[in-house]
């Protein structure tokens with residue numbers, strides 16, 4: 114029998130109502146044996162006291178219910194976004210607020226490349242820049258002897274230099290939608306949408322399909338999680354091959370891998386038997402740190418991209434309604450099939466029309482194939498209000514709201530997409546909790562950086578980039594937000610029996626914090642330092 | 657010699673319109689081309705066991721040299737895989753998912769230097785399209801598919817295409833409307849090949865197509881060629897081939913419906929060689945020959 118370790122902390126916030134706070138937690142076999150004071154495990158036998166965490170505040174390891182492992186692939190490239198960002202190795206990359214700074218960072222990166230390497234940058238976000246538009250001329254000034262490619266944060270655009278244009282033969286005669294032009298008809302370097310971007314990506318080796326499940330990237334993802342206090346994270350909409358799934362299973366299996374991965378895979382099968390068989394194959398690979406079992410469905414697009422399906426009165430600029438990724442008839446058919454197969458679904462719905470259709474489909478599926486414990490999750494669900502939340506509650510459906518949007522995109526939603534009335538009730542955490550729902554909140558990393566304390570800060574304060582409070586009535590309390598990033602998210606993953614709180618019987622997964630989030634000014638929540646994590650009782654080096 | 661460009665044809669149309677039926681027909685027809693077909697889901701692809709060489713998880717290889725595979729995680733990267741196959745397939749056919757905008761996919765063939773634009777064929781279900789096009793939730797996307805089509809293939813029109821449907825489609829698109837129930841073969845529509853006219857048996861009794869081929873020594877500038885193609889008889893479904901040029905390597909031509917695509921040829925074109933097809937009911941071989949030969 115392995116030994117008992119009793120960790121001492123300045124304070125332990127347990128998320129267990131039976132013992133909300135403590136100073137010591139005893140761990141055996143990777144699980145919590147007892148919680149309380151220094152003597153809490155004495156009745157279990159000889160204990161070893163560990164004071165490495167003595168000055169810290171422990172919380173249950175945070176649970177990121179909506180992230181993507183592909184984040185780490187982008188860090189192969191140079192970050193040129195508007196917002197500050199930290200790479201997997203902990204190096205901060207300050208946000209760049211004008212084009213001169215973007216070009217300077219690109220020059221710097223170009224100087225460090227091998228002779229034939231293309232220069233690739235990511236995260237560029239011109240909506241926040243007031244300076245002139247980025248063009249091929251700017252990028253030619255960085256380097257003319259190799260392709261330069263700057264990916265925009267939306268994922269739908271890139272800007273490239275003349276060498277990249279020449280590599281794919283784009284010129285004034287090219288008859289390709291998506292090649293943006295100067296007044297003289299020559300391409301200006303901006304390429305819109307995948308069809309026009311793909312020839313460039315193909316030639317510079319940008320193929321993410323299987324990369325994010327390879328060892329080096331899986332490890333880097335672990336470092337990102339540890340830095341933000343996350344001990345369980347999803348890889349939502351993972352399109353896995355058997356080979357990729359095996360690589361992921363191997364890379365996450367070592368005892369000190371710092372995070373439990375919950376992939377929700379995309380599936381193309383069209384019968385319950387086929388999906389069941391696919392999931393059974395994947396589940397064979399499961400272990401402590403890897404949990405295949407759920408699927409992800411994409412229904413509509415994004416609100417800021419005007420591709421979310423929204424109800425009347427639509428977009429304030431009169432843009433046409435958004436795009437279905439799956440037509441409603443197929444949403445119905447797929448929900449029924451998954452429900453019949455007994456497979457939990459994480460369903461991307463941004464607009465309120467999409468959320469409505471999904472709830473209709475889930476209601477029909479529930480009537481046809483009753484499954485009280487289905488616990489499907491509406492992901493993003495950014496425009497759901499009390500009426501839709503009530504329907505979700507009736508169906509036992511959970512929501513995972515995109516709280517980070519309030520800060521990153523809230524001003525734009527008020528000014529440009531859905532207007533202030535509906536923006537003020539976006540990501541309506543208060544209404545969701547009042548409806549009695551199981552609620553998580555998320556970053557959608559890499560769309561916004563992973564950081565559950567930042568996400569909690571957003572839900573508590575609802576501040577936008579310009580400093581306004583967007584819909585104060587939807588603010589939630591700090592304890593509610595902390596619950597959402599631990600137990601709430603664990604419940605959406607059906608893992609609340611194992612993780613999400615610090616109590617006897619659960620896995621010894623902790624977030625190690627420098628201060629008590631319940632004691633500080635809620636406006637400082639996002640700045641509260643995370644010192645590291647404990648996973649299965651293994652203390653990961655303090656940062 | 658360079659590898660020939662890979663032509664891409666995208667098949668669009670709503671769920672149940674008949675895309676899979678069309679693909680099953682294409683894979684069975686005797687068109688003599690090594691076609692790579694990428695589908696969303698194997699479920700509905702239905703190939704007789706005696707036509708199969710092998711079938712593993714996501715790829716089926718047929719005795720006629722065709723391959724059918726699923727597109728996997730990333731459609732565009734899967735196109736890259738198709739380009740990297742050796743030998744390179746003669747033609748790539750992609751089935752767009754039911755609600756997808758087929759132009760979003762087909763544009764890649766215009767953009768990618770190693771591909772040729774083989775057109776967008778949208779399958780329109782004569783019985784249900786009208787209701788779908790009026791649906792408040794998906795109508796705009798359904799009408800959008802027709803608007804970007806180069807060929808409209810009407811399915812399930814056992815009693816003929818209703819004139820109201822014809823008029824509605826025509827208001828959205830100038831693409832030729834073809835009742836696929838009437839077609840002896842679908843390969844000429846999708847691939848632009850003329851296999852049935854090259855010594856092979858023509859389809860049962862009523863060949864729906866008339867074919868034309870040309871071999872000459874004319875050389876044309878891009879502008880002259882574009883002007884010529886713009887005047888091609890309206891009824892032609894497809895024109896493809898290589899055209900010599902006075903002061904460059906020459907041109908590669910793909911015309912599908914109203915879409916005209918001219919790319920610089922990869923290797924020097926010694927002689928101008930073109931093939932074209934159209935519906936026998938609307939055009940005669942002599943009409944096509946006249947159009948090409950007129951100054």
Ligand SMILES: [Zn+2]
Nearest residue numbers: 179181349557
């Ligand atoms: Zn996501």
